[in-house]
Amino acid sequence: MIITDVTARVFRHKTRRHSDSAGHAHPGPEHEVHQGILTIRTEDGHEGHSFAPPEVMRPHVLDKYVRKVLIGQDHRDRERLWQDLAHWQRGSAAQLTDRTLAVVDCALWDLAGRTLDQPVYKLIGGYRDKVLAYGSTMCGDEIEGGLATPEDYGRFAEKLVARGYKGIKLHTWMPPVSWSPDVKMDLKACAAVREAVGPDIRLMIDAFHWYSRTDALELGRGLEKLGFDWIEEPMDEQSMSSYKWLADQLDIPVLGPESAAGKHWQRAEWVKAGACDILRTGVNDVGGITPALKTLHMAEAFGMNCEVHGNTAMNLHVVAAVRNCRWYERGLLHPFLEYDEGFDYLKSLSDPMDADGYVHLPDRPGLGEDIDFDHIENNRVA
């Protein structure tokens, strides 16, 4: 049970996903990027793994913080290890991030599952073995036939419904798209999707994240006429009072915060302030599975749903272990990318979806990621 080793491996993998200046993904030519895998090993040879960008697990961070907290400890003490690592953040000069807490916490959960030969969601306490997914589109673009016009969104929505999705979330246009942001164009895309899919498919929006209060209000009022289920991150989430102002004015539920700092503590403040109607958490956003569960359980105590941000196994297992989350966010999707092709370092999808829109939890131990260790070793860069 005692942790003896924490290692990071960096490897090449190929993708057609490219990040823009705001960190949003768009399709492009295949290129090589680097990915990291963190491995935590115990004295009896058990291992737990989790993936993250290499900078999240860089040598300085592992040496100065992670190994100091983990080595020699009982790997089953996830709560104490998470608290001990989180307490290093304050004095780390912002070098120890929530993303690092998340990759360590996920590897510990994976280690527990692999050691006990159980899926993580069953260790947490399973609520369901399959979860309804919504298709989460990439942000709009200026790619001919991509997501460049409202009609493009409408056509893509039809394809997503044919694939089985019962819900669709539009990420609309944001800089660096030359003419964006534009509330009226956002609403045209939403209207085109509603027209294309009809009244029974659930629709949501995740818009430009820095609109003014009045722009966000105009967007929200328009969405109410289109029967959307929620408006997400239309303003800078550092201004909780702006969200309180917006939520007080709108009938459509305001969902958040996704990117606001402060883990489950800040999300408790949003609930107390009435700044959202549906809460949001995400394993990468709050520092791991452990704090994501704290957020979801707190929301449940207030009678609130809490939607989990992001795809991948770590978020899927959290969604499968709670009642007060309606969807798994499957994406990000684009007409020019085949999401079901997965990643070249995984032998199978972590979130396979059936024709009815349900993602089934794999019966593999831990986080259930079907890792191709040969690919990792054959493409090692560090």
Ligand SMILES: O=C(O)[C@H](O)[C@@H](O)[C@@H](O)C(=O)NO
């Ligand atoms: O980079 C981002 O901001 C995320 O990918 C984001 O676009 C998307 O995951 C999201 O906001 N989902 O709700």
Ligand SMILES: [Mg+2]
């Ligand atoms: Mg979002």
